[in-house]
């Protein structure tokens with residue numbers, strides 16, 4: 260019989276993910292006013308630290324909302340009212356972004372690949388060359404539903420080469436702080452993530468960066484709204500004056516987490532995620548299952564999707580649960596067939612190995 264983990268179920272979900280006790284303790288501290296000098300300094304410090312996380316010289320900031328709000332804000336701020344957006348769809352979250360753009364009355368088109376596959380930069384380039392021009396290309400860097408990571412750098416290079424007018428909007432919700440991501444070097448215009456994924460904090464805040472090109476574009480677009488008027492929110496938050504009352508304890512926790520991430524070092528953090536993925540997929544292969552994503556280079560460092568190959572996913576999840584862990588039993592049509600293990604955030608190999616041992620049927 261394996262020992263039970265700790266005092267609460269340990270989350271190996273594709274978000275929300277496990278939060279360290281040190282960070283949970285910060286969340287329980289007595290509140291201060293969000294206009295107090297001490298808190299204003301925290302807000303400004305967090306904005307500076309976020310630039311280091313995105314690897315950008317452009318401004319970055321946070322907002323108190325789920326990531327979906329920034330998917331919508333990206334469209335409202337960066338695609339003109341009569342404009343066109345192209346959506347790279349590799350699963351549910353890419354699809355959601357297209358739906359959001361359509362619901363904002365933008366003209367949308369999808370470039371869709373089968374579940375489990377990533378996009379080919381040459382195919383994207385060909386689509387862009389067919390015209391007419393798009394105002395934005397929206398990419399989900401890490402498709403959480405299927406555990407696919409897109410080849411973001413070559414995709415952006417392909418866009419830049421043939422569609423210089425198109426802004427590059429990227430959902431980095433399950434890649435930021437878990438997979439290599441270079442906002443400036445790769446030429447992104449807008450990228451955003453929620454705190455409940457590789458940042459290993461509770462949900463409630465989003466972080467984002469916006470290029471000068473994107474800020475210039477936004478300045479030409481009317482009806483950007485108030486709270487999520489991105490250039491304005493970016494400026495005011497960087498000045499320490501959030502447009503509305505932020506989730507104060509989460510901002511403290513984010514500041515501490517950004518310190519911890521800087522201490523670990525981004526390359527080390529990315530490598531740790533890759534090691535967790537490799538151990539997870541090796542376990543799957545060793546137990547008669549296989550990675551859902553066939554292309555090795557497209558296998559996500561933060562969430563592994565495992566084709567159960569006919570094995571009982573509910574039984575695997577129950578064994579995990581009995582040992583004090585939580586995993587996901589599959590997204591949408593994959594439920595019960597291909598399950599997901601979110602190995603993102605602050606997880607270490609030793610804890611993952613406990614989960615993998617627990618999931619292993621004793622008769623296997």
Ligand SMILES: Cc1ncc(COP(=O)(O)O)c(C=O)c1O
Nearest residue numbers: 325326327352403430432433453
């Ligand atoms: C890739 C991706 N994009 C967007 C979202 C939406 O995030 P939220 O629930 O914070 O709005 C998720 C959530 O799982 C996600 O995985």
